[in-house]
Amino acid sequence: MTRISVNLVPMLVVAVIALALYWPLMYLANIPAAQRALDTGAALPCKTAVECATQLRSPVLPSPEQLWRGFGNLMFPLYSPNAISINAAVTALETIVGLLLAAIVGFFFAIGIVASRAFERSLLPWIVASQTVPIIAIAPMLVVLLGQYGVQGWIPKAIIAAYIAFFPIAIGVAKGLRSPDPLSLDLMKTYNASHWQTYLKLRFPASVPYLFTAFKVAMAAALIGAIVAEISTISFHGIGKMLAENSRASDVVAMWVIMISSAVLGILLVALVNWVERLATPWRRAKPANKPVVGKPGMPQKRGVG
Amino acid sequence: MIKSQPTSPAFQKALLGWGMVVVGFAVLLWFIAGWWNQSEQATDAQKLLIGAGFLLTVLGTARVANLFVNTTHPVVGFTPAALTLLLVVVTAEALLRAYQVPPGLIPTPSRVVATLFEVRDVLLRDAFQTVVLQALVGYLIGSSLGVGVALLVSRFVFLERGLLPYATVFSSIPIVALAPVLVKMVGIDWQSKAVIVAITVFFPVVINTFRGLTEVSPLSLDLMRSYAAGELQQYRWLRLPNALPFVFNALKLGTTLAMIGAIVGEFFGANGQGLGFRIQIEAGRFGFDIVWSAIIVASVIGIAWYNLVAWLERRLTGWHVSYRE
Numbered sequence: 001m002t003r004i005s006v007n008l009v010p011m012l013v014v015a016v017i018a019l020a021l022y023w024p025l026m027y028l029a030n031i032p033a034a035q036r037a038l039d040t041g042a043a044l045p046c047k048t049a050v051e052c053a054t055q056l057r058s059p060v061l062p063s064p065e066q067l068w069r070g071f072g073n074l075m076f077p078l079y080s081p082n083a084i085s086i087n088a089a090v091t092a093l094e095t096i097v098g099l100l101l102a103a104i105v106g107f108f109f110a111i112g113i114v115a116s117r118a119f120e121r122s123l124l125p126w127i128v129a130s131q132t133v134p135i136i137a138i139a140p141m142l143v144v145l146l147g148q149y150g151v152q153g154w155i156p157k158a159i160i161a162a163y164i165a166f167f168p169i170a171i172g173v174a175k176g177l178r179s180p181d182p183l184s185l186d187l188m189k190t191y192n193a194s195h196w197q198t199y200l201k202l203r204f205p206a207s208v209p210y211l212f213t214a215f216k217v218a219m220a221a222a223l224i225g226a227i228v229a230e231i232s233t234i235s236f237h238g239i240g241k242m243l244a245e246n247s248r249a250s251d252v253v254a255m256w257v258i259m260i261s262s263a264v265l266g267i268l269l270v271a272l273v274n275w276v277e278r279l280a281t282p283w284r285r286a287k288p289a290n291k292p293v294v295g296k297p298g299m300p301q302k303r304g305v306g
Numbered sequence: 307m308i309k310s311q312p313t314s315p316a317f318q319k320a321l322l323g324w325g326m327v328v329v330g331f332a333v334l335l336w337f338i339a340g341w342w343n344q345s346e347q348a349t350d351a352q353k354l355l356i357g358a359g360f361l362l363t364v365l366g367t368a369r370v371a372n373l374f375v376n377t378t379h380p381v382v383g384f385t386p387a388a389l390t391l392l393l394v395v396v397t398a399e400a401l402l403r404a405y406q407v408p409p410g411l412i413p414t415p416s417r418v419v420a421t422l423f424e425v426r427d428v429l430l431r432d433a434f435q436t437v438v439l440q441a442l443v444g445y446l447i448g449s450s451l452g453v454g455v456a457l458l459v460s461r462f463v464f465l466e467r468g469l470l471p472y473a474t475v476f477s478s479i480p481i482v483a484l485a486p487v488l489v490k491m492v493g494i495d496w497q498s499k500a501v502i503v504a505i506t507v508f509f510p511v512v513i514n515t516f517r518g519l520t521e522v523s524p525l526s527l528d529l530m531r532s533y534a535a536g537e538l539q540q541y542r543w544l545r546l547p548n549a550l551p552f553v554f555n556a557l558k559l560g561t562t563l564a565m566i567g568a569i570v571g572e573f574f575g576a577n578g579q580g581l582g583f584r585i586q587i588e589a590g591r592f593g594f595d596i597v598w599s600a601i602i603v604a605s606v607i608g609i610a611w612y613n614l615v616a617w618l619e620r621r622l623t624g625w626h627v628s629y630r631e
Contacts, residue, residue, distance in 0.1 A: 011468050259487050
């Protein structure tokens with residue numbers, strides 16, 4: 001809590017500066033476009049380029065009033081199938097289910113990577129490779145294949161979200177499982193700890209901070225996966241479906257509104273991970289701040305030993 | 307009688323592993339050769355045979371991989387991975403032929419390779435546009451800006467408090483939602499995709515570099531103070547080396563983000579070239595053999611790029627804990 005209040009003033013200053021710069025930038029970007037539209041004789045309810053800059057149908061940067069009106073159009077009525085709220089809820093569901101799937105798969109891969117060099121040697125190059133495969137190409141095939149077995153609707157999208165999200169989890173957890181320093185590992189050996197005990201008492205606890213960092217990255221990745229899956233397959237709900245529809249219709253203001261809403265959705269989902277992290281690791285909250293920078297003199301660093 | 311030297315236990319283990327691999331592959335290839343021109347489904351017994359061959363090769367590969375655990379030579383050490391790939395490809399070919407899956411749904415690997423060879427000129431031109439112009443330019447701009455901003459943010463507390471929360475927030479924004487807007491704004495040429503890639507790569511680099519610059523051991527910081535090290539020296543000898551593993555982590559993730567960003571960006575408008583454009587067009591026409599060819603090209607480049615960064619990381623941060631075993 002103290003951290004937020006410390007950050008509040010600088011954050012507000014930055015926000016005010018950014019907002020103050022938005023108007024001049026918007027005019028700078030839109031006036032040439034407005035002039036071109038006037039020159040070609042487009043039917044606009046305004047006379048000069050400066051006036052038209054805020055009323056273009058496809059502006060380079062939309063004016064705040066346009067955004068506000070666009071937001072109103074897409075938000076209400078609240079339960080219509082074209083409202084942002086319902087579509088965002090569907091996408092959020094797909095993303096969260098995808099993240100949970102990815103966590104299970106990623107965890108097993110991470111243990112495999114750390115426990116067996118043979119496993120790492122034979123599979124890690126292809127795990128990396130699987131991430132460079134553009135999922136949009138696989139999405140339609142996956143949907144058709146799953147459709148043959150009666151799996152339809154939001155589940156294929158969750159699977160595609162999991163496919164893109166498991167990589168950061170696998171890599172992050174593997175890094176965390178390897179993070180205990182050699183001294184602690186040696187200590188476990190002197191205690192004659194078994195392989196499993198080393199994992200349970202040392203490696204798993206050591207990987208928790210890495211796990212949640214990975215979850216935050218993976219949540220953002222899963223959201224991207226879910227949206228791309230919605231764009232590239234036939235879908236009736238979701239942010240991706242709205243994005244594809246409005247991109248085809250060249251509705252620039254709506255695209256901006258959807259972009260901002262999906263940004264808010266991404267922020268909320270990552271905040272959810274943060275909240276779970278605080279619940280799951282109360283001992284980390286007890287630290288003065290999560291910024292271990294300024295060392296006080298005469299305070300030696302403690303080596304955590306299970 | 308004295309036993310001959312080569313039949314040591316290690317040699318026997320190696321022989322068993324390789325033997326299982328060879329027999330397994332022989333079974334699978336024998337089926338594929340026999341079923342090359344068939345147009346009906348295989349019998350249940352033959353499907354069972356494929357399963358047995360697959361299982362045998364998996365177990366054999368696991369044994370062989372154990373032999374290569376301590377190999378440091380990069381090409382020889384790649385053998386298990388190559389075997390895994392070969393296994394997946396051969397099994398896929400056998401299964402697709404056994405079940406007679408129509409090529410409009412999933413083309414067989416042999417067909418994909420043939421197509422890849424046919425259309426290589428087009429795909430190479432696509433790859434140049436997507437990788438060199440869009441992904442690489444965007445990646446370099448994004449990561450150098452990211453490191454620069456992280457240096458500033460770590461130096462000035464006001465910026466840290468005012469900007470870093472926004473950077474954290476922005477990195478959770480889905481880039482696909484950004485892509486159509488940016489393509490409309492900048493145009494359909496490669497520059498718009500380079501901007502998308504730069505934005506995608508920028509935020510992870512800022513956050514990771516900042517963490518690396520600030521999560522310094524208090525002991526080392528005290529040591530620098532007792533040496534009366536200046537700010538510049540502190541950065542040169544303590545903070546920057548400490549940040550390198552974090553930076554490389556972000557750079558490695560950035561390679562895949564850059565490829566995805568460039569390819570996804572092309573879905574919302576391209577100038578008639580590019581891997582993403584090709585994939586979208588051909589997927590719409592059910593030309594999945596060309597789609598898979600484009601995927602292979604993208605993957606090969608992505609792997610090469612990732613390994614290049616990983617190689618640089620090993621050269622520059624070989625002293626880090628995660629490499630000491």
